Amino acid sequence: MAEEKVALNVPQEEQALAPRQSRAKAFILKFIGRKTAVIAAGFIILLVIIAFLAPALEPYNPATPDYDAILSAPSAKHLFGTDEYGRDILSRLLAGSRLSLSVSLSSVTLGAGLGAILGILAGYYGGWLDSLIMRTADVLLAFPDILLAIAIVAVIGPGLSNVVIAVAVFSIPSFARIMRSSTLAVKQSLYVEAARSLGCTNRSIMWKHIFPGTVASIIVNFTMRIGTAILAAASLSFLGFGAKPTEPDWGAMLSTGRNYLGVAPHIVYFSGGIIFLTVLAFNLLGDGLRDTLDPKIQ
Amino acid sequence: MGRYCLKRVLGTIPLMLVISFIIFMFVHMIPGDPARIMAGKDATLEEINRTRQTLGLDQPLLNQYFMYLNRMFHGDLGTSTTTGQSVAEMIGPRFQPTFTLAGCALVWSLIIGVLLGVFSAVMRGKWEDYIGMLIAISGISIPVFWLGLVLIQIFSVQLGWLPTGGLDSIQSYILPSLSLGVGVMAVMARFSRSSMLENMREDYVRTARAKGQKESMVVLKHAFRNSLIEVVTVAGLQIGGLLAGSILVETVFTIPGMGRLLVDSIKFRDYPVIEAELLLFSLQFVVINLIVDLLYGVLNPKIRYES
Numbered sequence: 001m002a003e004e005k006v007a008l009n010v011p012q013e014e015q016a017l018a019p020r021q022s023r024a025k026a027f028i029l030k031f032i033g034r035k036t037a038v039i040a041a042g043f044i045i046l047l048v049i050i051a052f053l054a055p056a057l058e059p060y061n062p063a064t065p066d067y068d069a070i071l072s073a074p075s076a077k078h079l080f081g082t083d084e085y086g087r088d089i090l091s092r093l094l095a096g097s098r099l100s101l102s103v104s105l106s107s108v109t110l111g112a113g114l115g116a117i118l119g120i121l122a123g124y125y126g127g128w129l130d131s132l133i134m135r136t137a138d139v140l141l142a143f144p145d146i147l148l149a150i151a152i153v154a155v156i157g158p159g160l161s162n163v164v165i166a167v168a169v170f171s172i173p174s175f176a177r178i179m180r181s182s183t184l185a186v187k188q189s190l191y192v193e194a195a196r197s198l199g200c201t202n203r204s205i206m207w208k209h210i211f212p213g214t215v216a217s218i219i220v221n222f223t224m225r226i227g228t229a230i231l232a233a234a235s236l237s238f239l240g241f242g243a244k245p246t247e248p249d250w251g252a253m254l255s256t257g258r259n260y261l262g263v264a265p266h267i268v269y270f271s272g273g274i275i276f277l278t279v280l281a282f283n284l285l286g287d288g289l290r291d292t293l294d295p296k297i298q
Numbered sequence: 299m300g301r302y303c304l305k306r307v308l309g310t311i312p313l314m315l316v317i318s319f320i321i322f323m324f325v326h327m328i329p330g331d332p333a334r335i336m337a338g339k340d341a342t343l344e345e346i347n348r349t350r351q352t353l354g355l356d357q358p359l360l361n362q363y364f365m366y367l368n369r370m371f372h373g374d375l376g377t378s379t380t381t382g383q384s385v386a387e388m389i390g391p392r393f394q395p396t397f398t399l400a401g402c403a404l405v406w407s408l409i410i411g412v413l414l415g416v417f418s419a420v421m422r423g424k425w426e427d428y429i430g431m432l433i434a435i436s437g438i439s440i441p442v443f444w445l446g447l448v449l450i451q452i453f454s455v456q457l458g459w460l461p462t463g464g465l466d467s468i469q470s471y472i473l474p475s476l477s478l479g480v481g482v483m484a485v486m487a488r489f490s491r492s493s494m495l496e497n498m499r500e501d502y503v504r505t506a507r508a509k510g511q512k513e514s515m516v517v518l519k520h521a522f523r524n525s526l527i528e529v530v531t532v533a534g535l536q537i538g539g540l541l542a543g544s545i546l547v548e549t550v551f552t553i554p555g556m557g558r559l560l561v562d563s564i565k566f567r568d569y570p571v572i573e574a575e576l577l578l579f580s581l582q583f584v585v586i587n588l589i590v591d592l593l594y595g596v597l598n599p600k601i602r603y604e605s
Contacts, residue, residue, distance in 0.1 A: 036432075139316060142583055144542030154564045154572050155327055231441055235546055238443050239561055258447055258550070265451045272444030280439035287435065 030292045037288020040281040047278060051098040060088035062095040062248045071264040081266040084256065089270050095248040096271075100278070103160060104229035107167035112222055114168070115175025116214075120206050122176065123183025134180065137173035145170045149232050150241065158241040160249070166236070167229045178221055182214035216293040223289055227282035234275050250275050306591045310584050317580045321573055322366050335569050338379035370577070376570035380563075385574045389556065395465055396555035399478060399547065400540040402471050407479030408533055411486025418487065419494035420517055430487065437484025442543055446477035446550035463552040474551045478543050482536040489532050493525040500524075527597045534590030538583045 032038060050057060059079075060066075066086035074081040080089035122133040140148065152166035186192060187210065195209050236242035237251030245256050250271050257267030333350035334341065341349070350356055354365040369376075375385035411434075418430035453473060454462040461470050497503065498521045506516045545557030552558070556575060563571035 139313065142313075142538075142587060143580070144539045144583075146545065147542040147579060150545065150560065150564065151324075151576055154576075155324055227439060231439075234441055235443065238441075238546070239549060240565065254441075254444060254447070261447060261451055262455050265455075268444070268447045268451065272441060272447065276436075276440050276444060279441070280436060283435055283439050 027292060031288060034288040034291060036284050037292075040284035040288065043277070043281040044285060047097055047281075048101065050094060051101050054094045054098050058088075058091040058094050060091045062087060062091040063246075071260060071267075073264070074266055080270045081264065083253070083264075083267055084260060089253075089267060092248040092253060093250070093270060093274055096250045096253065096274075099160075099243065099247065099249050100230055100233065100275075103164055103233045104167070104226050107164040107233070108171050108222060108225045108229050110164065110168035111171025111225070112175045112218065115172040116179045116211075116218065118172065119176035119179025120183050120210060120214075123180040124187060124202065124206055124210065130180070133176060137176045140170065140173045141177070143170075145228060145232055146235055149236060150239070153236060153241045158236075160243050160247070163233050163236050163242045167232050170232070171225050171229065174221055174225065175218065178217050179214055182217055183210050186210050186213045220286055220290045220293060223282055224286035227279040227286065230275065230282070231279050302595050303592055306588060306595070310588050314581065314584055317584070318367065318370070318577060319363060321576050321580070322363050324573065324576070335567070336376075336379065375574035375577075378563075378568055378571050380566045380568045380571075385570050388571065389559065389574060389578065392554060392556045392559050395553050396541065396544050396548070396557060399471060399474055399544055399553065399555065400537065402475035403479030403540055403543075404482065404533075404537060406475065407481075407483035407536075408486060411483040412490045412529060414483070414487040415490025416494055416517070416522060418491045419498065419521075422495065431491070434484040434487040434491075437480045437487070440480060442477050442481065443546045443550050445480060446473065446547055449473045449477060450550070463550075465553055470551075470553075474547045474553060477550070478540060478547045481543065482533075482540060485536060486529070486533060490525060490529050493528050494521055497521040497524045527594070530597060531590055531594045534586065534593060537586045541579065541582055 064087065066082065066088075069078065069082045069086040071084060072078055072082040072086070078088050078090070080093065082088055083092070118133050118137075122130040143151075148170045149163075149166040152169055153162055156162045156165060183206075192205060192209050195205050200209070233242055234249075234251030234254070237249050238255045240255065243249030243252040245252050253271040254268060254275070257264070257271055261268055331346070333346050333353065333355050336353060337346045337349040354362050357365065373386055375389070377383070378385055378388055381388065414430050414434065418427045418434075421427045421430070450462050450473060453460045460473055461467070464470060494517075498517075500521075503516055503520050506520050507513075511519075541557075544555055545560060547553070548555040548558040549561055556578070559571065560575040560579075562568075563575065
C-alpha cells in the first residue's frame with residue numbers, strides 16, 4: 001500500500017521514463033558483458049570516423065600515380081606499399097572505407113525500408129496480399145545472395161549504383177519475413193486491439209503501435225546484413241560488375257591486385273584483409289546485439 | 299509419406315514456371331531491341347529480323363513465353379552470340395568441374411564443421427568453445443575470393459606445392475575446394491553447436507546421464523543423433539550456396555565451370571548464355587531444395603506420420 005502511494009506521488013513523466021531508462025541501462029550492461037561485440041563495435045565506430053575524415057587522413061592522393069614507386073613493398077614512406085600505378089595503398093583503403101560503407105549502408109537501408117513496408121503490409125492485412133508478398137520473398141530467399149545480385153546486375157548493367165540496387169533487392173526478403181512475423185505476433189495483442197477500438201486508422205496502428213515493437217529484430221538483422229552487403233558488393237566489384245578498376249573500392253583493388261600476386265602480394269593481403277575485418281566486425285556486433293536483445297536468450 | 303513426396307514434387311512445378319517466366323522477362327527488361335541483343339553486336343538487319351522470327355519476338359508476349367518453354371523442354375537453349383556455338387553444347391562440359399568442386403567442398407566442410415560444432419558444444423563456455431566459434435564466425439566473414447588468392451600465394455607461389463589454377467590434375471581441386479567450403483564449414487559448426495546445446499538440455503539426455511551412461515555415449519548416441527536430422531537439412535541447403543560460391547572460386551582459380559561461363563557471358567553480354575545459365579542454376583537450387591525437403595520427410599518421423 002505504501003509503495004503504491006510512493007508510485008502515485010512520482011510525476012507522470014518520471015514514471016514513464018524510469019522503466020525506459022532502466023531497460024536501456026540493462027541493455028548497455030548486458031552488451032558490455034560481451035567483449036567480442038564491444039571490440040567489434042569499437043572497430044566499426046573507428047571505421048566510420050575514418051570514413052568521415054578520410055580526405056584529411058590520407059597520406060597521399062589516392063588517385064595520383066607515382067611511376068617511381070610502382071608495386072613498392074610496404075615501407076616507411078608507403079606503410080601498406082603501392083599498386084601497379086604507384087598509388088599509395090593505405091590512402092586508397094582509407095578512401096575505399098567511405099565507398100564501401102556508403103554502398104553497404106545505402107543498399108541495406110533501402111532493402112530494410114522496402115522489406116519492412118512489405119512485411120508489415122503482409123502481416124497486417126493477410127489474405128492474398130500476404131500470399132503474394134511472402135511467396136515472392138520465398139522465391140527470392142531460395143537463391144543464394146550472390147547469384148541473385150549477379151543476375152540483377154546482368155539485367156541492369158554494371159556500376160556501383162546498380163550494385164546498391166542489386167544488394168538492396170536481395171536484402172528485402174529477410175526484412176519482410178522478420179517484419180511479417182513480428183506483426184503477426186503483436187497484431188492480436190491487447191494494446192493493438194485497444195488502439196483499434198479507439199478508432200485509430202490502420203496506418204497509425206501499423207506505424208505507431210506495431211512498428212516500434214519490431215525495431216529490436218530489425219536492428220539485429222540490419223547489422224548482420226551490412227556485413228553481407230559489404231561482402232556482396234566486394235564480390236561484384238571483384239568480378240568486374242561493381243566499381244571501376246580506377247575507383248578506390250576494396251573489391252576492385254583486390255581484383256586488380258590478383259594480377260600482381262607473385263610480385264606484390266601486399267595489394268591482395270591489405271585490400272582483402274580490410275574487407276574480412278570489417279565484415280567480421282559487423283557479424284560479431286550482430287551476434288552480440290542478437291544475444292543481448294533476444295528475449296529467449298535473456 | 300507418398301502424399302508428402304507427391305505434394306512437394308508437384309509444388310516445384312509452379313515455382314519453376316514462375317522462375318522461368320522471370321528469366322524469360324529478363325531479356326525483355328534489358329533496354330533496347332531484344333532481337334538485336336540476341337543476334338549479337340555485329341549482326342546485319344537481315345540477321346536481326348531472322349532472330350526476331352526464330353525467337354518469335356514478333357508474337358504476343360504470352361505466345362513467346364510458351365514458345366520459349368517449348369524450346370527449353372526440347373533442350374534448345376539457343377545459340378551463343380559470341381561463339382556462334384549451341385548454348386547446350388557450351389554448358390554441357392561445364393557441369394562436371396562445378397559439381398566436382400562443390401562435392402569436394404561439401405565433404406570436407408561437413409565433416410570439419412560438424413566436428414567443430416559438437417566439440418564446441420561439449421566444451422561450452424571454455425576457451426576451446428570460444429576459439430571454435432571464432433573460427434566459425436571468421437569463416438562466415440572471409441571473402442572466398444580473398445581466401446583463394448591467399449592460398450594461391452602461400453601454397454602455389456611461395457611453396458610451389460599445388461597448381462595456381464586450371465584443372466590439370468586432381469590436386470587442382472584442393473585449393474579451390476578449401477576456399478569454397480570454408481563458409482559452409484562455418485555455418486555447419488555454428489548450427490551443429492546450437493542444435494547440440496538444445497538437445498543436451500532435453501529430458502532424455504538427463505535420463506541417460508541419470509542412468510549412469512558415459513558422457514561420450516550421452517553426447518554421441520543421444521544428443522548428436524537427434525541433432526543429425528536438422529544438421530542434414532541445413533547441410534543440404536548449403537549446396538545451393540556452394541554452387542553460387544563456385545562463380546567466385548572458378549574465377550579466382552580459372553576453372554572452366556558453369557560459374558566462370560556465367561561471369562564471362564555477362565562481360566560479353568551474351569544473353570542467350572546468361573538466360574540459359576540462370577535457368578539451369580535456378581533449376582539446380584529448386585531440385586536441391588526438393589531433395590532436402592524429401593530427405594527431411596524421410597528422416598523426421600513427425601513429418602512422416604503427419605502426412
